[in-house]
Amino acid sequence: MSTSAKGGVLVYAEHENGVIHPVSFELLGKGREIADRLGVELWSVLLGHRVKRQAEELVYYGADRVFLYDHPTLEVFDVVRYKHVLVKLVRETEPLVFLVGATPLGRSLAPRVAAALNTGLTADCIDLQVDKDGELIQIRPAFTGNILAHIKTRSRPIMATVRYRVMKAPKRDTSRRGVVVEKRPGEALETGLRFLGKVSARRVNLADADVIVAGGRGLKRKEDLKLLEELASLLGGVLGVSRPLVDEGWISKDYQVGFSGNTVKPRLYVACGISGSPQHLAGMRGSDVIVAINIDPSAPIFRVADYGVVGDLYEVVPKLIEALKRIKGGSVDG
Ligand SMILES: Cc1cc2nc3c(=O)[nH]c(=O)nc-3n(C[C@H](O)[C@H](O)[C@H](O)COP(=O)(O)OP(=O)(O)OC[C@H]3O[C@@H](n4cnc5c(N)ncnc54)[C@H](O)[C@@H]3O)c2cc1C
Numbered sequence: 001m002s003t004s005a006k007g008g009v010l011v012y013a014e015h016e017n018g019v020i021h022p023v024s025f026e027l028l029g030k031g032r033e034i035a036d037r038l039g040v041e042l043w044s045v046l047l048g049h050r051v052k053r054q055a056e057e058l059v060y061y062g063a064d065r066v067f068l069y070d071h072p073t074l075e076v077f078d079v080v081r082y083k084h085v086l087v088k089l090v091r092e093t094e095p096l097v098f099l100v101g102a103t104p105l106g107r108s109l110a111p112r113v114a115a116a117l118n119t120g121l122t123a124d125c126i127d128l129q130v131d132k133d134g135e136l137i138q139i140r141p142a143f144t145g146n147i148l149a150h151i152k153t154r155s156r157p158i159m160a161t162v163r164y165r166v167m168k169a170p171k172r173d174t175s176r177r178g179v180v181v182e183k184r185p186g187e188a189l190e191t192g193l194r195f196l197g198k199v200s201a202r203r204v205n206l207a208d209a210d211v212i213v214a215g216g217r218g219l220k221r222k223e224d225l226k227l228l229e230e231l232a233s234l235l236g237g238v239l240g241v242s243r244p245l246v247d248e249g250w251i252s253k254d255y256q257v258g259f260s261g262n263t264v265k266p267r268l269y270v271a272c273g274i275s276g277s278p279q280h281l282a283g284m285r286g287s288d289v290i291v292a293i294n295i296d297p298s299a300p301i302f303r304v305a306d307y308g309v310v311g312d313l314y315e316v317v318p319k320l321i322e323a324l325k326r327i328k329g330g331s332v333d334g
Helices: 022-038 052-060 079-093 104-117 222-234 243-247 278-284 313-328
Strands: 009-013 042-048 065-070 097-101 121-125 127-130 136-142 147-151 158-162 179-183 211-215 238-241 268-272 289-294 307-310
Touching: 009 022, 009 052, 009 079, 009 104, 022 042, 022 097, 022 127, 022 158, 042 052, 042 079, 052 065, 052 179, 065 079, 079 104, 097 104, 104 121, 104 158, 121 136, 136 158, 211 222, 222 238, 222 313, 238 243, 268 313, 289 313
Parallel strands: 009 042, 009 097, 042 065, 065 179, 097 158, 121 158, 211 238, 211 268, 268 289, 289 307
Antiparallel strands: 127 136, 136 147
16 A cells, blocks of 8 residues: 555544544444445544554554544644644545534534535535445435435535434454554644633433433423433433423433434434424434334324334333332332
8 A cells, every 4th residue: 555645535533532433433434335436545534642543443443544643733622723734634635535423523623624625515414325427425314304315516525524323333353454644734823712621511422322211292391301311210321302392491402312403323212202203203213122102193203113102101101110110129020
């Protein structure tokens, strides 16, 4: 493999304090597929300080070549500085495709890079395919999730952000070999941004939860969320909600599942008093097992549910809680 290259598929490797965000591995998996179809190399780019070891990880997950910018001036994420470095790299290496995770960081970085390069950006993709003519098709929900738009981009590089947990990460393979190209970020220009510290951390990480018990407008009062929280905790999971409860101000948006909230993929998703609008389904239909509790047998949620309970959540959920407590307490009769 040569030390210089042009025209690969480039994946931005996001990390926090050296911990690579799993969306980057998912993108490497999809990027591998695209690169193989196009007959080009798969690249990744990593910016930070003391992150050399992580560059190897990217190779284990499929990168043929990692452009590594390891420098004290890149220790803290400064969107303007990072943009400058990425724009320079893209101009030098001319990737065909540049993929970034649709995380809060990626959503801030990718549009700036695209604008500086005067290229298009398809945001929030849920799938990427290469068609028979070798063109990249970027698939994303449109019209509030009612249709899936298939988008081709004329400008180069083709840039897209891709949602977390919609693609499968490849298996880590430590026998893989690739090239790590150490790069210098260039002069650190004053960007006018100063990192003052983190003021709040997210209270819940829905995207990584194994079990989610979610409540919708079937709940009568904010206080009743506690009922679902209790069920979630007995199942070793977390609470989620449909958007109206966030709009009502009952709970923060961190808990929202759906098109304009979190995409989740738990092993178990229990939807309580949720009708199953396309916007809600867009965020949870990838769950392994879906259980729906709803008084209306014609609710659309039952069409995606593996198990459905037609009933009042105020009767069904307390019974479930009781049964789980009994099982946990050691008595399994009844
Ligand atoms: C641009 C846009 C983005 C959106 N993004 C999202 C999003 O990210 N996430 C999201 O969730 N929504 C989103 N929405 C809103 C979405 O269209 C729906 O309005 C919303 O999902 C409905 O929430 P719900 O199912 O809780 O409420 P409803 O549709 O009102 O359903 C309530 C359900 O509860 C049942 N029910 C009532 N009482 C009981 C009871 N006692 N026991 C059991 N069942 C009961 C009813 O039969 C009904 O099916 C978005 C909308 C737009 C326009």
